[in-house]
Amino acid sequence: MNLESTVRKNIFNLKPYSCARDEFKGEASAYLDANENPFNKDYNRYPDPLQVELKKRISQIKKINPERIMLGNGSDEPIDLVFRIFCEPAKDNVVAIEPTYGMYNVCADINNVEYRKVFLNENFQMDAEQLLAAADKHTKVIFLCSPNNPSGNLLNNSEIQKIIERFPGIVVIDEAYIDFSDKPSWLADLDKYPNLIVLHTFSKAWGLASLRCGMAFASQEIIALFNKVKYPYNLSTLIQQTILKQLYVGGEYKDEWVKQILSEREYLADTLKSLSIVEKVYPSDANFLLVKVNDANALYKKLIEKGVVVRNRNSVSLCGNCLRVTVGAKEENDFLIDVLNDETSTLH
Ligand SMILES: *Cc1c(COP(=O)(O)O)cnc(C)c1O
Secondary structure, three states, rough: OHHHHHOOOOOOOOOOOOOOOHHHHOOOOOOOOOOOOOOOOOOOOOOOOHHHHHHHHHHHHHHOHHHHEEEEEEOOHHHHHHHHHOOOOOOOOOEEEEEOOHHHHHHHHOOOOOOEEOOOOOOOOOOHHHHHHHHHOOOEEEEEEOOOOOOOOOOHHHHHHHHHHHOOOOEEEEOHHHHOOOOHHHHOOOOOOOOEEEEEOOOOOOOOOOHEEEEEOHHHHHHHHHEEEEOOOOHHHHHHHHHHHHHHHHHHHHHHHHHHHHHHHHHHHHHHHOOOOOOEOOOOOOOOEEEEEHHHHHHHHHHHHHOOOEEOOOOOOOOOOOEEOOOOOOOHHHHHHHHHHHHOOOOE
C-alpha cells in the first residue's frame, strides 16, 4: 500500500491546527499561553490533546508503542475519521461485510461515501474473494468486525488474512468484543501490515461505556493522520483521569467480569436452546447472543411489556426473526428466562 495515494490529498497536505498545549510540554511557573482562566483550578486548564499519560498505560496493557495509539470519543470517532481521512466524498467507496455494526454505513452516508455490502454466508462467515471482487480502484477501506455484531462470531482468520494481504487499501478490523473471545487480537500483527487499523473500546469488557473512549491502533503514519484530523481536545481531562484510574484499579475486576459474563453466556445459551419458542442460538464469541425465535416482533413487544429490553434484529439482513440479547447480570438473565418460560407456557 502506498499511504500517500490512499489518503485524500487535502488531508495529506493538511497543516493541523496547532494548539497552545502542543507547543509547550512540562511544568511552567506561569501558564499564559492558552487564554485560560487562572481561577477554578479543577477545571480551568485545557486537556492534554495527545493523552500522553493515558496512552502510556494503554501501551503497557496492549503491549504496543504509544505512537501507534489514537484515542477517540468512543470507537465512533475513529470510524468517522477513517472516512474523513481516506475517502473522497462522492468519488471513493468502502466495502464491508453484511450484516455488521450499523455505524460504518451511517458514517459512510454522512460523509457521502458509497458503502458496498458483501453478504456473509448462513454461518455469518465471509468469503475474502467476494469482498476483494467488490472492491475497485476507488475502494479505500474494507471494514471487518470480529467478533461481529450482531452475529457474535469471530470471522475466519485465514479469510481476514487474505484480505489484509491482497487489498491495496486500508483494512479496519473492529475488535470491540475481542476480550470475550479466546482468540488473540490482530494487534500482534500490526507490525507486519502497514494497511491495518485495529479498533478496541473501553465500552464493553472494561465496563466504561459512559465515559466514551475508543482506541485505534495502526502504523505511526496512520496515527499521525488521525491526530491531525481529530478535534485537538477530543477527550476531556475528567475522562482521561477517570479511565487512567480504572486501568489501574479496574484491571483486577475486568478479567473477573469477563469470566462471569462468559459463564452466564453459556448458561443463557443452553437455557434458551431448551425453549420451544427458540429456533436457534448462534454461537457467540462476544457478550451477547443472537437468538432466532418463531416470531421476533411479537416476542420483542411481549418482552418490553414485561420490562425486558433486547434488540430486535428482525429487519437486519440474514437475521430474520432474530433478537440480540446482551448477557447481563445473573438476575437479569434469570428474569429474562422467567418471562420466556411464562411466554412459552401460555403458547401451549
Ligand atoms: C459496541 C461496539 C463498539 C463500541 O463503540 P463505542 O463507541 O466505543 O462505545 C464498536 N464496534 C462495535 C462493533 C460495537 O458493537
